[in-house]
């Protein structure tokens with residue numbers, strides 16, 4: 001039922017509309033026009049001032065002609081750079097850029113699929129329950145659209161974020177993540193004339209860092225120290241050093257315990273160098289980046305997708321990811337959501353590509369999911 005040619009043309013059209021984070025306006029307008037032509041209702045939420053984008057998140061409501069489970073499909077409108085003046089080609093069944101920019105399959109492959117599926121539903125008058133399409137802004141710069149989405153506009157019970165690689169995989173788990181900053185404060189002094197008057201903040205931080213675990217800590221937990229900033233000159237005992245890092249885990253307790261271990265290492269190092277007065281001292285900030293995503297097997301959002309896949313003679317492999325996405329935020333808001341692949345490959349690079357065959361397969365699965373939703 002999927003029109004391969006129309007789907008491919010749509011992807012190419014979308015890929016040529018520039019939409020770096022915060023500049024999703026042109027694409028949002030195009031989508032609004034396209035879905036209005038299909039008879040759908042289009043709403044923008046009021047997230048723009050909070051995300052800094054030109055537009056709010058776009059929520060498209062396609063009314064149903066049958067009863068069934070109300071589901072949503074989600075994609076993000078923004079892309080990473082480089083994405084200016086893109087030239088995207090379809091050659092030998094593969095979409096790619098001319099090498100200067102990304103191809104935009106992340107996440108325009110998903111958007112193309114959603115448009116094609118809506119077209120097929122309308123033109124064939126296939127029985128389907130109401131479907132909501134969620135198009136977020138600023139996913140690539142911290143899931144800002146999803147974090148500021150007006151969830152009162154969403155009526156669907158559960159849904160699918162189309163934002164991963166392998167079209168035969170369904171992702172039901174993604175880690176929780178925090179970011180942190182640790183600031184060690186020592187005391188400045190001339191390094192040659194009176195070093196005894198100083199407290200070396202870098203040295204204290206180094207002592208703590210030796211005890212800080214980084215890398216893959218176990219199967220479901222990772223930690224990283226990504227940035228160190230400190231010191232002013234080689235002849236000054238450094239007064240201040242700032243350390244920035246992150247922890248991710250598929251288990252909340254593990255994440256907390258790794259973070260507490262890091263904090264303890266710094267507290268101990270500072271305490272060990274304690275002298276009279278307020279220095280050395282430690283300041284820290286822990287920021288919740290995104291919450292855990294976990295949808296248990298057996299949940300209807302997974303069952304429905306598996307049933308749809310098996311109708312098409314396919315099987316979906318259920319798997320996990322190490323990265324966060326809008327789906328983490330949806331789940332955190334109480335909207336069960338799993339992630340489906342669209343065929344996008346080598347994303348966030350100018351080598352990004354998309355197989356036409358994978359795009360078609362994704363559209364067929366998503367259409368079937370909606371048809372199955374009508375049957376339940």
Ligand SMILES: [Zn+2]
Pocket residue numbers: 076106107139163
């Ligand atoms: Zn993406």
